[in-house]
Amino acid sequence: MRRYDEPVQVQTDQEESPHRFLWHGRVYDIEAVLDRWVIRLPWWRRALAPDGGAWALEPDLLDEHVWRVSAVARGARAAGAGIYDLSRGRQWRLLRVGD
Template identity: 30%
Template sequence: MGLFTQSVEVECTAAGQPLRVRWQGREYRLAAEPVRWFERRKWWAEDVRAERERGAGMVDHEIWRLQVRLAGRGPLQTLELSHHVETGRWRLIQVGDAALRQTA
């Protein structure tokens, strides 16, 4: 698996669940139910500090693991995305090896 961080566009359902991802000019569609969890951010290593009494989302990141196919066809690929709820920004943080070979 490749680890990095790169901006991606994500189209979501009304409930906020990802449906499609645009990465490097290509559209990937979900092929399975996505999995969501939260991870602790390394706030102690960052220059930006949380303001006093700030609420949820300051310490944890929303992470999604998606099983996708390029344009709804082709081999199944795994992408992990981080979603910053306050800004709506999505970052690709991990990619399965098969997806990396196809984008090279």
């Protein structure tokens, strides 16, 4: 899998699970959620972040929820689905892309 760390726009369903995302100007429809997990971020990363600080350390800001999904870009159905890791912390981010 190739590593990325880029913000993406994500649409979620009623359970807050992603079902569509926008990356590099393309819309990707999620066909299936393959796995889901939570990453506990080191507190010092949040404390040293430009938008964070010792007074902004809330427990829910230290958790990143990650979804591994199978998705296909609109208009590229013949190319098949790819595997994407989407993370939700303060914002949605694309972490990894694979085949």
